[in-house]
Amino acid sequence: MEKMTTSSVAVQCYHCGEDCKNDTILAHDKSFCCSGCKMVYEILAQNDMCDYYSISNNPGTSQRIKVREDKFSFLDDEKIGASLIQFRDEGRTHVNFYLPQIHCSSCLWLLENLHRLDEAVISSKVDFERKEADIVFDHRKTSLRKIAELLTAIGYEPYLSFNDMGKQVPGVNSSKIYKLGVAGFCFANIMLMSFPEYLGIDSKEKNLLFLFRYANLFLSLPVFFYSASEFYISAWKSLKHRFLNIDAPIVLAVLVTFGRSVYEVLSGTGGGYFDSMSGIVFFMLAGRVLQDKTYRQLSFERDYTSYFPIAVTRITEHHHQPVTLPEIQLNDTLLIHNEELVPADGILTRGKALIDYSFVTGESVPVEKEMGEIVYAGGKQLGSNIELLVIKEVAQSYLTKLWNKEDEAPEKTWENSFVHLLSRYFTVILFSIAAIAATYWYMHDVTRVWNVITSVLIVACPCALLLSNTFTNGNILRRLGRNHLYLRNAQVIEDIAKADCIVFDKTGTLTTGRYNDIQYEGTPLTLEQKERLVALAAQSTHPLSKAIVQWSGLRNTSKVMAYKEIPGYGIEGIVDSRLVSLGSKAFVTHQKSNLSDGSVVYISYEDEVSGKFSFRNQYREDVPKMLKQLSNKYHIAILSGDNAGEKGFLQDLLGPRAVLLFNQDPLDKLNAIKLLQGNGQKVMMIGDGLNDAGALKQADIGIAVSENNNHFTPASDAILSADRLPALYRLIRLCKANKQVVIAAFIISVLYNILGLFFAVQGVLSPMIAAVLMPSSSISILLITFGLSNYFGSRLALK
């Protein structure tokens, strides 16, 4: 067995910082990994914009994959252009582009200085978190297409998808923040004006006392009617579904406190508990805002439209014309370029298709298609241009149907949280205490009954429980976010903690989806043989051939005669007057083979087999270790769309209990999840591409793994950055710690409640005691939740 790696002295590309490998381009005293990177540098140097390189080191993104020259020609089309433009007047056009390459301050600087590259750009502003640029340009001097091409030329190719058409910029819902602001304002002022009464205002100053009381009443109105409306709505919604959620007792407490306070002020018997009431609302809203922190730059609700291109080229008799996807009709002929997605099912009419379906099926080896064969939507063409005759419209094609199929997966319900359960007990206990106290006082002193009931309800509202829950959730969410696990909402934390079965997709999730791990078995190759092999393999565009060329670390120098490629089998040719063949077992050895032995390529010289290459998807770093770790605690399953080549390795790693299924299509995966759920298991599915979309939705928790947080993640409950996958077990444990923190904080708050009830049941709860108890309990809960969740986080060695 022989293993070779390409290791030369690593030279970093000045533009993108990538390893230059063996084809370094030296220019302007700098080294570049490809001509694309050099090109960008030259453009910037010409315009005196090399500051780009001094703000951050190697700020660019690799330009190895060239963008087709007329890729953006469709933007010249009036209708398509108009669907992207946000606003246009006589001399200005506003457009918003999504630029996934934005990642550092250099990007920001360059994109905001676009006007120095092109006079027609009036202004550009970057939203760093969303990775978007708002560009205003003068459409009399330039065009939308030229702007897109300018961005592409400097390495920021706009990502345009079908989904962008007629997109409305979603307004950020900041109503909760306004409510929080109003509540904070009122709370602080009410507190200020309650001090005179607490500190014992001179009884001669009757007028002043009334003034303060009425001012408080007046200030509490916005809190009661505006800020607290959040809770009314939520409580009302759950009541309509005949369910008592945690907001219901809070609404009751707010109503009782407000009612009694208004009565006291109007009747002149007391100052009321306005400060306690607005304090409850303020703290509770603060917790909600924290918990609702959304990752705006991520989309948890993608559908197929964000994967599809915005337009494709239709060939008519006379010319090529860009059309938007809904306009594609039956019997249209479409031209699909290299690296473009096939938007509709069609018959191949010209060219040779090499379709990468990894996005749909998870199978990592591209499929070759001959003329006359059907090509399904969702595959990506690799290689030369092809032409397709459309046989199904976009809305009816395979991929779209697959998507609609997923809609049948059930909606998840959120109402089984342990906090809701706890709150129900809490409410019951609270009411019984109030009832017992009321009966006691009814027998001893009837005048005190109402006072006691209201006091109990005021002091013992479950806000402490809710606070500990929302603040802990918010803190854990932030912590997970720092570790690149982004959750759709706080409920997902609890669901993750409950899971007892973890299902992985293989290609693209556990492995990188690239063939980096190549092993050669057989008689060792001489250098001369290796050169021949490279010469032959370099002729083919098949990824396995490409991988072999890369593996050898050699450059192709020889010529190949009589080159022949038999799709699906292999290639052969004469190099330096010797016949070399490379391909499947049947092709090279002429023996029948019906074994699905994964990705194995045989090689022979002059019909003499010298060995075979086995290709393995490379596992992400530390992933096998993580799997091993998880397999001790969880029931593990692996569903792969790929062939069974890896079965032995994985079974050894995970033990005999693990379920390993291969050659799974998207529907099989969904059914497998259903089966596991049928056994009463809480399933967590971790996958990447669209082929996992159904399973992700069906699973109790679907986590999408993504190399780039902004790209291509199917609808899911959570998005995990691929490089953090090894930390999965620790992240799950942090989610489990969440419950312990909430319960710890809850116990503390119960102690405060008991103290408050001690006064309340005796009917001696003065507004001052309430005013001291309420904020101090809230603040100590805050400290406990932050302290504990940070403690758990650092104990698990998470960021």
Added chain:
Amino acid sequence: MSVIIILLIASISVAALFLVAFIWSVKNGQFRDEVSPAVRILFEDKPAVKKETGVVIGANTK
């Protein structure tokens, strides 16, 4: 006593001013992108580029 009333009005109106400022800043999107303003302020404005070099940006990405 009237002094207290004046003080009260003054303090509440100052606080209300801040509330309005807060609501305005949220509405204005000042909390929307928390990264770029902090970075942007560090960029130096260089004097405008000499025009005679001519901007050589074509449609070519090749």
